[in-house]
Amino acid sequence: MANGPIxxxxxxxxxxxxxxxxxxLSRLSGNGVTRVVLVESDAIGTVxxxxxxxxxxxxxNAMLGLNEADFVRETRGTFKLGIEFVxxxxxxxxxxxxxxxxxxxxxxxxxxxAWRRLHDKGLAGPFGDYNICEAAARAGRFxxxxxxxxxxxxTWAYHFDAGLYAAYxxxxxxxxxxxxxxxxxxxxxxxxxxxxxSAVVLEDGRRLEGDLFIDCSGFGGLLIEQTLKAGxxxxxxxxxxxxxxxxxxxxxxxxxxDPYTRATARAAGWQWRIPLQHRVGNGYVYSSAHVSDEDxxxxxxxxxxxxxxxxxxxxxxxxxxxxxxxVKNCVALxxxxxxxxxxxxxxxxxxxxxxxxxxxxxPDRGFDPRDIAEYNRLTDLQIEQVRDFIILHYKxxxxxxxxxxxHCRAMTVPDSLERRMNLFRHKGRLFRHEDELxxxxxxxxxxxxxxxxxxxxxxxADALPLPALDAxxxxxxxxxxxxxxxxxxxxxxxxxxxxxxxxA
Numbered sequence: 001m002a003n004g005p006i007x008x009x010x011x012x013x014x015x016x017x018x019x020x021x022x023x024x025l026s027r028l029s030g031n032g033v034t035r036v037v038l039v040e041s042d043a044i045g046t047v048x049x050x051x052x053x054x055x056x057x058x059x060x061n062a063m064l065g066l067n068e069a070d071f072v073r074e075t076r077g078t079f080k081l082g083i084e085f086v087x088x089x090x091x092x093x094x095x096x097x098x099x100x101x102x103x104x105x106x107x108x109x110x111x112x113x114a115w116r117r118l119h120d121k122g123l124a125g126p127f128g129d130y131n132i133c134e135a136a137a138r139a140g141r142f143x144x145x146x147x148x149x150x151x152x153x154x155t156w157a158y159h160f161d162a163g164l165y166a167a168y169x170x171x172x173x174x175x176x177x178x179x180x181x182x183x184x185x186x187x188x189x190x191x192x193x194x195x196x197x198s199a200v201v202l203e204d205g206r207r208l209e210g211d212l213f214i215d216c217s218g219f220g221g222l223l224i225e226q227t228l229k230a231g232x233x234x235x236x237x238x239x240x241x242x243x244x245x246x247x248x249x250x251x252x253x254x255x256x257x258d259p260y261t262r263a264t265a266r267a268a269g270w271q272w273r274i275p276l277q278h279r280v281g282n283g284y285v286y287s288s289a290h291v292s293d294e295d296x297x298x299x300x301x302x303x304x305x306x307x308x309x310x311x312x313x314x315x316x317x318x319x320x321x322x323x324x325x326x327v328k329n330c331v332a333l334x335x336x337x338x339x340x341x342x343x344x345x346x347x348x349x350x351x352x353x354x355x356x357x358x359x360x361x362x363p364d365r366g367f368d369p370r371d372i373a374e375y376n377r378l379t380d381l382q383i384e385q386v387r388d389f390i391i392l393h394y395k396x397x398x399x400x401x402x403x404x405x406x407h408c409r410a411m412t413v414p415d416s417l418e419r420r421m422n423l424f425r426h427k428g429r430l431f432r433h434e435d436e437l438x439x440x441x442x443x444x445x446x447x448x449x450x451x452x453x454x455x456x457x458x459x460x461a462d463a464l465p466l467p468a469l470d471a472x473x474x475x476x477x478x479x480x481x482x483x484x485x486x487x488x489x490x491x492x493x494x495x496x497x498x499x500x501x502x503x504a
Contacts, residue, residue, distance in 0.1 A: 098134035129480065246312065
């Protein structure tokens with residue numbers, strides 16, 4: 001394939017992945033050479049259950065120049081400060097994985113190590129008391145906190161309607177030159193000399209040629225798998241849930257908008273709750289080996305807080321990833337590249353991460369294999385790190401006497417996770433790896449929240465005088481509480497700045 005700038009980019013599939021890619025790649029049209037087209041069919045539905053995000057989505061939106069209030073209004077969104085996990089440690093127990101840091105390091109000693117020493121002496125409050133996002137979330141409040149102080153500066157993400165987000169980005173993309181083609185792809189053409197993709201053909205005979213193809217066609221992977229045979233690595237031995245049923249319902253109290261996602265453990269899986277302005281998103285992710293589809297549907301409907309707004313939708317999946325996300329001149333994004341269940345709201349982020357890496361390694365028509373290899377290496381590394389973090393929730397569960405959970409607690413986990421858990425169990429030590437998504441604070445929240453308790457603490461914490469340590473921790477806790485309670489309720493923030501007309 002001749003060198004030179006990419007002229008035509010063809011995105012196959014719309015939905016969140018397709019229109020996120022289109023919005024980001026529309027920037028390339030400024031070179032006067034590159035054109036972006038997207039083909040999707042209204043007859044093919046999208047999964048559309050990924051309505052919770054993590055803070056890096058703000059970076060993506062900022063890259064596009066989106067106005068936050070406009071974005072939240074158009075997507076019927078709310079703000080998110082973390083995830084509450086109910087019943088994972090044991091029935092009736094709850095902990096939170098909040099965004100942002102816990103406390104602040106004290107004279108070079110990690111805060112969680114100092115907290116552990118205080119806790120052992122009976123001098124520390126719950127670990128979440130030292131996190132501004134958890135304190136605000138539990139009070140139902142939202143705001144930036146005190147941006148001048150890292151301890152009291154909030155970090156947030158969003159809940160939003162994924163279908164409305166895709167529509168919002170579609171308008172954005174088309175205003176910047178992206179051309180949408182309605183239709184179903186019925187065949188894919190390849191160059192005979194090297195197997196590179198050359199065109200996709202639609203039902204009505206239209207033929208869309210391209211230099212670079214982005215596969216956003218969903219689980220089936222029309223280009224990356226059905227055509228280019230990338231292969232799939234199955235991770236269900238660690239993540240055994242293989243089905244989900246989802247439905248929206250009315251708010252119990254529209255005047256109360258919790259600024260967090262909830263994940264409630266059930267006997268055969270877990271249930272999500274995502275509060276939007278106009279409705280509440282709900283779903284039950286479950287193992288079909290441990291509950292029937294009918295019983296899963298009934299359980300979800302029996303645990304709704306309000307009237308269901310549609311018929312529940314069911315989907316099946318195999319957790320895992322494509323063995324290569326970039327093959328020849330095709331890059332897979334979203335469900336086409338693999339699937340990790342939405343326990344930590346990473347689905348939309350992994351789309352974003354794929355786009356970001358593609359822009360950083362954007363090819364010319366020569367498609368240097370070194371760029372492709374590096375993209376695949378970085379993609380593999382990141383998704384494996386996210387995989388380990390999600391497996392941790394299952395491995396560290398305390399739900400004794402339930403077959404699914406007993407199996408997960410006894411299962412052998414990847415060596416990378418086993419090493420991390422063992423190191424933490426000894427003296428509470430944690431080390432992040434290359435460009436890892438989840439921060440130390442995230443690992444701490446889940447490990448401590450699910451009672452993975454260190455046998456001791458770092459000896460450096462013993463070098464600090466206990467009274468001074470106690471006073472510093474109390475000051476942090478008191479300041480966090482005061483700033484959190486000074487914030488307005490989230491519903492008030494939404495109503496004042498970014499309420500959708502029908503939600504209001």
